[in-house]
Amino acid sequence: QVQLVESGGGLVQPGGSLRLSCAASGFRISSRTMNWVRQAPGKGLEWVARFTGSVYYVDYADSVRGRFTISRDNAKNTLYLQMNSLKPEDTAVYYCTTGDGAQGQGTQVTVSS
Numbered sequence: 001q002v003q004l005v006e007s008g009g010g011l012v013q014p015g016g017s018l019r020l021s022c023a024a025s026g027f028r029i030s031s032r033t034m035n036w037v038r039q040a041p042g043k044g045l046e047w048v049a050r051f052t053g054s055v056y057y058v059d060y061a062d063s064v065r066g067r068f069t070i071s072r073d074n075a076k077n078t079l080y081l082q083m084n085s086l087k088p089e090d091t092a093v094y095y096c097t098t099g100d101g102a103q104g105q106g107t108q109v110t111v112s113s
Helices: none
Strands: 003-007 010-012 018-025 034-039 045-051 058-060 068-073 078-083 092-098 107-111
Touching (some): 003 092, 018 092, 018 107, 034 068, 034 078, 045 092, 078 092
Antiparallel strands (some): 034 045, 034 092, 045 058
16 A cells, blocks of 8 residues: 655744655655655645656756755655755645655645744
């Protein structure tokens, strides 16, 4: 059974940093494309970053490129999102997803002074 559990969200001031984690079970993250997506209040889902499974390739939305870094630990079967220089507009619920549609419950990130 595929399961994704996000953690690491919280309240942070503008300019601060957070690291989100996504612990996967029921499959190996190294074998699948993994994404981080987010949903801001009152808005739809926005893709944030991608880590391709079989080939080392990462990509980012223009809104986060240069500030966010996606990574994975295959031994821990965990996906990460390091978020630096956070802005109020980064406030959202962050989800990790697989390329074929599985999604976790999300973790709230709030950027506010």
